Amino acid sequence: MWSDIKEIQSTDTNVKKFVFTKDSAVAESVLYKYPTYEDRTVICCSTQSGCPVGCRFCGAGDNFVRSLTSEEIISQPVHLLETTNVDVKDIGRLQIMFMSMGEPFLNFKNLKIALNKLHELYPNAALLISTSGPDVDSYDELISLSVEIPKIGLQFSVHESSDEARNKLIPFAKKLTLSKIAEVGTKFHSTTGRKAFFNYCVHEKNNTQEDADRLLELFNPTHWEATISVICERDEHIAAANKRQEELALDFTTELANRGFSTRVFNPAGQDDIGGGCGQLWFVQEWMRNNPDKAKPSIGRGKEIIHCPA
C-alpha cells in the first residue's frame, strides 16, 4: 500500500502526525487524543495527494499530484487506530475527519467507497467531511448516503462573509457561491436531521459586526452550526497560533452565539513543532519540493502566495 509511514510525535503528547509515502503519492494524517484515546480520538486524513483548489493559506494547495484511491484513504485511519493500542469499541467518542489534504468532493467516487467501508469497520465513528464547496453534482448523493449512514457530518470551509473576499482566499474558480453553499447545508439538515457546519477562520479583517450579520443572513442557525477556527500558519517559521488569534476567534464566537448560532472553537494542537494544524502540511511541502516531476502546480493557485487569510 505505502512504501513508508513516518510517525512524528509533537512535544504536545496529545497529537501525532503520520506521513504516508510511495513513489506516486504522499498523504498526511493527524491523530489527536482528548485527553485519552478512550475518551475521545480525532483523526484528520487526506483524500488527495496535494490539492487542486489552491487555498492561499494552505500548504497542500501549491501542488496537486493525484486523487487517492479508496484503499489509500481507508488505510490512514486504520493505521492510526492500530497505533493507539486501544480497542476501537472502547473509544467513547471517535471522529474521522476528511480534512487534512485534498478536496473530498473532487474525489467523491473514492470517498464514498471509503465512507461505506469505514462505517462498516467502525460503526461508532463520526465521519466528518470538510469541503471548500466545489461546484460538483455529488452533494445530493452525499445527502442520500448520509441518510443511510447516520454518522456522516458535513462542514463547509467558508472563512469569509462575502463571495468577493472568499474568491481571493480560495481562488479555485469552479466553486459554489456562499448562497449556494447555504442551500446545500439547509438541504443536508432538512433531509438528515443533522445540522451542517460552516467553518470560519477569524482574522483582523473579517471579524466585524457586519461580517457576523452577513453570516446570519446567509446561514440560518436553524440549519447551521458554526466552527470558529484559530488560524494555523502554513509556514513553519511563523507557526505558533498566537494569543491574539485565539482572542479574535473567541470574540467572534461570542458574536455568532449572540446571533443564535451553536458554536465551537477549533484550535488544533501540534501547530508549533509538527504542523499539526489544518493547512500546515510541512512534510507534504517537502515531498513536493523533492518530487517536482510528480507535483503539478494547482489550478487554483495564483502567483501570489500569502501565509494566512489575514
Ligand code: SF4
Ligand atoms: S484548504 Fe483544503 S481545499 Fe483548500 S487547498 Fe488546502 S486541502 Fe485543498
